[in-house]
Amino acid sequence: MSEKFAPGAPAAAGGIPLSVPEISGREWAYVKECLDTGWVSSVGPFVDRFERELAAIVGAPDAVATASGTAALHVALLVAGVQANDEVLMPALTFIAPANAVRYIGAWPVFIGAEPRYLQMDPERVREFLQDAGEWRGGALWNRRTGRRIAAIMVVDVLGHPSDVDAIRAAVAPFDLPIVEDATESLGARYKGANAGRLGDIGCFSFNGNKLVTTGGGGMIVTDRIDWARRARYLTTQAKDDPVEFVHGEVGFNYRLTNVQAAIGCAQLERLPEFIQQKRSHAAAYAAALGAVPGLTLMNEADWAFSAFWLYTIRVDEARCGVSSRDVMAHLGRTGIQARPLWQPLHRSPAHVASESYGCDETDLIVREALSLPSSVGLTPASRARVIDAVVEAVAAAP
Ligand SMILES: *Cc1c(COP(=O)(O)O)cnc(C)c1O
Numbered sequence: 500m501s502e503k504f505a506p507g508a509p510a511a512a513g514g515i516p517l518s519v520p521e522i523s524g525r526e527w528a529y530v531k532e533c534l535d536t537g538w539v540s541s542v543g544p545f546v547d548r549f550e551r552e553l554a555a556i557v558g559a560p561d562a563v564a565t566a567s568g569t570a571a572l573h574v575a576l577l578v579a580g581v582q583a584n585d586e587v588l589m590p591a592l593t594f595i596a597p598a599n600a601v602r603y604i605g606a607w608p609v610f611i612g613a614e615p616r617y618l619q620m621d622p623e624r625v626r627e628f629l630q631d632a633g634e635w636r637g638g639a640l641w642n643r644r645t646g647r648r649i650a651a652i653m654v655v656d657v658l659g660h661p662s663d664v665d666a667i668r669a670a671v672a673p674f675d676l677p678i679v680e681d682a683t684e685s686l687g688a689r690y691k692g693a694n695a696g697r698l699g700d701i702g703c704f705s706f707n708g709n710k711l712v713t714t715g716g717g718g719m720i721v722t723d724r725i726d727w728a729r730r731a732r733y734l735t736t737q738a739k740d741d742p743v744e745f746v747h748g749e750v751g752f753n754y755r756l757t758n759v760q761a762a763i764g765c766a767q768l769e770r771l772p773e774f775i776q777q778k779r780s781h782a783a784a785y786a787a788a789l790g791a792v793p794g795l796t797l798m799n800e801a802d803w804a805f806s807a808f809w810l811y812t813i814r815v816d817e818a819r820c821g822v823s824s825r826d827v828m829a830h831l832g833r834t835g836i837q838a839r840p841l842w843q844p845l846h847r848s849p850a851h852v853a854s855e856s857y858g859c860d861e862t863d864l865i866v867r868e869a870l871s872l873p874s875s876v877g878l879t880p881a882s883r884a885r886v887i888d889a890v891v892e893a894v895a896a897a898p
Contacts, residue, residue, distance in 0.1 A: 513835055514835040514836065514837065515835065515836045515837060515873045515878070515882050515885065515886060516837050516873065516875060517709075517810075517837045517838065517839050517871060517872075517873055517874065517875075518709045518810060518873070518874050518875050519708075519709075519875045519877070520708055520709075520713045520875075520876075521767075521770070521774065521875065521876035521877045522763075523877075524766045524767065524769055524770050525765075525766040525769065526762070526763050526766040526767070528766070529545065529762035529763065529765055529766050530759055530762050530763060532545075532762065533545065533758050533759045533762050534759075538758045539757065539758055539759050540757055540758060541736075541753075541755035541756065541757050541758070542755075542758065543757075543758025543761070544758070545758045545759075545761035545762040545764075545765055546564055546755075546756055546757075546758050546761040548761070548765055549564055549714075549719075549756070549761035549764045549765050549768070550562040550563065550564050550719070550761075552765065552768050553704070553719050553721070553764075553768065554721060556694075556768065556771065557694040557695075557696045557697055557702070557721055558694055558697060559696070559697060559702075559721035559722065559723065560723060560725065560728070561721070561722075561725065561728040562719050562720065562721045562728075563719065563720040563721075563728060563731045563732045563735060564717065564718070564719055564755065564756035564761060565717065565718040565719065565720060565735055565754045565755070565756060566716065566717065566718065566735075566753075566754045566755060566756055567705065567707070567716050567717060567718050567754075568596060568681075568683045568703060568704060568705020568706070568707060568710075568717075568718040569596040569599065569600055569705070569718070570718055570735070570752065570754040571703040571704065571705070571718035571719060571720045571754075572596060572597050572600035572653075572679070572681060572703050572718075573600040573603050573604070573752070573754075574720060574731050574734050574735055574752065574754060575679050575701045575702075575703050575720050575722075575731065576600055576601060576604055576606070576651065576653070576679060577604060577734060578701060578720075578722075578727045578730050578731050578734070579650075579651050579677040579679050579700060579701055579727075580650060580651070580677060581601070581604055581606050581650045581651050582604065582605075582606065582650065583604060583605030583606060584605060584606065584607070584647055584648075585604075585606040585607070585647060585648050585649070585650035585651075586606065586607045586608070586609050586642055586645065586647045586648065586649045586650065586855075587601045587606055587607070587608055587609070587649075587650060587651045587652065587653055587679075588608075588609050588611055588625060588628070588649065588651075588652040588653070588671075588676075589601070589608050589609070589610065589611065589620070589652070589653040589654075589655065589845075590610070590611055590612075590613060590619065590620035590653075590654070590655050590657065590845075591610035591611060591612055591613065591844045591845045591846045591856055591859045591862045592612075592613040592618060592620075592657060592841065592842070592844055592845075592862050592865060592866070593655040593657050593681070593842065593845065594683075594842050595842065595845065595848060595850065595851075596681075596683075596705075597653055597655055597681045598610075598845050598848075598850075598851055598854075599850070601653070602851075606650065607645075607647065607853070607854055607855075608845065608851065608854050609628070609642070609649070609854065609855045609856065609857065610844075610845045610846045610851070610854060610855070610856035610857070610859065611624045611625055611628060611856070611857050611858060611859075612624050612856075612857065612858035612859040612860065612861055612862045613657075613861060613862045613865055614861070615861055615864075615865060616799050616801070617660050617663075617799055617800075617801055617804070618657055618658060618660070618812075618865060619654075619655075619656065619657060619660060619661075619662040619663065620654060620655070620662060620667070621858065621861075622663055622666035622667045622669070622670050623666075623670075624857060624858035625652070625667060625670040625671065626669075626670040627857070627858065628857040628858070629670065629671070629674065631857075632644050632857075633649065633674065635673070635674060640674040640675075640676065642855075644855070645855065649674070649676065650676070650677075651676055651677045651678070651679055652667065652671050652676050652677075652678055652679070653678075653679040653680070653681060654667055654678060654679075654680050654681070654698065654699060655680075655681040655683075655684075656680070656681070656682050656683075656684055656685035656688060656695055656698075657684055658684055658798070658808075658809055658810050658812055658871075659684050659685050659688055659711075659778065659806050659807035659808045659809030659810065660685065660688065660798075660799075660800065660801070660804055660806040660807075660808075661685055661688050661689065661690035661695050661698060661804050661806070662680075662690075662698070663690075663801070663803070664678070664680070664690055664698040664699065665691070677699070677700045677701070678698070678699030678700050679699055679700070679701055679702075679703070680695070680696060680697075680698050680699035680701070680702040680703065681702075681703050682695040682696035682698070682702050682703060682704055683703060683704055683705040683710060683718075684710070684711075684807070684809045684810070685806075685807050685809065686704055686710070686711045686712060686771075686807060687711060687771060687772075687774070687775040687807040688804065688805055688806055688807040689804070689805040690803065690804060691803050695807070696721050697721065697723075700722065700723075700724070700727075701720065701721070701722040701724070701727055701731075702720070702721045702722065703718060703719070703720055703721075704718055704719040704721075705717070705718050706718060706719070706760075706764055706767075710809070711771070711774055711775070711778065711807060711809055711876075712764065712767040712768060712771060712774065713763065713764075713767060714756065714760040714761060714763045714764040714767070715760055715763060716760065717756045717760050717761070717764060718756070733748075733751065734751050734752055734754070735751070735752055735753075735754035735755055736751065736753075736754075736755055737751040737752065737753055738750065738751030739751070774876045775807055777876045777877075777878075778807055778808040778809065778874065778876065779806075779807075779808055781808065781811055781874055781878055781883060782798060782800075782806070782808035782811050784880070784883050784887070785797070785798075785811050785813070785872060785883070785886075785887065786798070788884075788887040788891075789813060789887060789890060789891070792820075792890070792891060792894055793819055793820070794815065794816040794817075794818075794819030794820035794821075794894065795813050795814065795815060795816070795820065795890075795894070796813065796814035796816065796868070797813055798811060798812060798813070808874070809874070810871045810874045811871065811872045811874045812841065812869050812870065812871045812872070813869070813870055813872065813890075814865065814868040814869055814870075815827055815868050815869075815870055815894075816868060817868070820894050820897055821894070821897025821898055822893060822894060822896070822897045823867075823868075824840060824867065824868050824869060824870040825840070826893065827870055827890060827893040827894070828840065828870055830889060830892065830893035830896070831886070831889050831890070831893065834885075834889050836873060836885065836886055836889055837873060838870050838871060838872055838873070839870070839871045840866065840869060840870060840871070841865070841866050841869040841871065842866075843866070844859060844862045844863060844866050846859045846862070847863075872886055872890070873886050
């Protein structure tokens with residue numbers, strides 16, 4: 500429980516955490532089945548079932564389970580053809596994992612700023628960047644400023660809302676770039692009727708503890724391309740050519756999910772519709788109660804989107820509210836409620852100082868103002884009301 504809380508945040512009983520797993524279905528029964536049968540490691544019936552069921556839910560021909568979402572991203576980028584010293588366009592506003600996955604290959608992220616309405620990578624900035632820096636030469640797209648090949652674009656559906664992938668596709672269409680989708684936060688979301696995870700050429704999910712569906716830790720890759728799925732499976736299983744003679748065709752990875760983890764995942768997936776409904780009802784309740792507070796900006800849902808509302812995030816305009824997002828966070832913390840800012844934007848990250856960025860001014864403002872509110876699936880209406888009261892109080896107490 501304690502690692503769910505940021506340092507200094509309320510771990511005491513009666514506190515309201517930001518986002519904790521909902522383990523109240525068949526998880527125990529399925530894990531017991533693993534232990535009773537001895538199927539505890541990286542092959543087993545629950546791994547197959549988890550892959551099959553997730554593929555069916557998102558409408559993919561196949562799915563490849565991985566040890567984490569980060570591992571899924573690493574392999575998806577490799578499968579999409581990203582190589583050392585290539586560049587990958589991606590949002591500046593996201594958790595760091597997808598940027599790290601690019602660096603694992605020895606490739607370089609280029610961070611593109613977010614648009615303020617839905618907080619996703621701004622397709623207009625992508626278009627401008629390619630106009631400024633892109634050069635089509637010898638059948639490939641090059642970054643004129645760095646001399647590197649731009650090999651892919653990664654969209655990350657942050658906070659549960661899908662990216663405007665048609666606009667992104669239009670921006671990169673002249674250059675034939677593969678689109679890798681990090682749908683880790685958007686499981687259950689839809690874009691113009693299409694399921695998140697299926698919006699690009701290859702999609703990735705994470706089942707870490709704070710995601711909509713958890714396996715403790717884990718991930719998944721989905722793609723239409725059968726050859727890509729086969730290659731992903733090969734790379735995640737040590738690139739094994741001959742299981743008897745231990746022949747390995749290249750340097751692969753031990754990135755498989757275990758049967759025990761998949762067992763938890765199968766139990767979680769059974770409740771996915773209910774989980775999404777809960778997230779959406781939290782969003783509706785927050786929106787209804789906080790909409791009238793001047794200076795707060797609520798989460799939007801585009802008319803082309805069905806959001807999973809993974810983590811409900813408001814913006815606090817300090818000039819209008821008289822308090823900053825961090826003041827509101829501190830007030831909530833004092834009353835036992837855990838709230839959190841968004842991620843340090845990646846163009847500011849010490850881990851990625853060597854990478855280029857484009858159009859990130861708006862992103863800096865968003866991050867300064869943003870505050871994520873408790874959004875656990877199991878958050879009760881009474882707890883929600885406590886959060887709402889505390890936010891209203893924090894703003895009312897402004898000097
Ligand atoms: C959580 C997260 C990941 C990383 O997933 P892990 O399973 O923790 O490796 C990747 N991308 C995004 C957008 C995430 O939120």
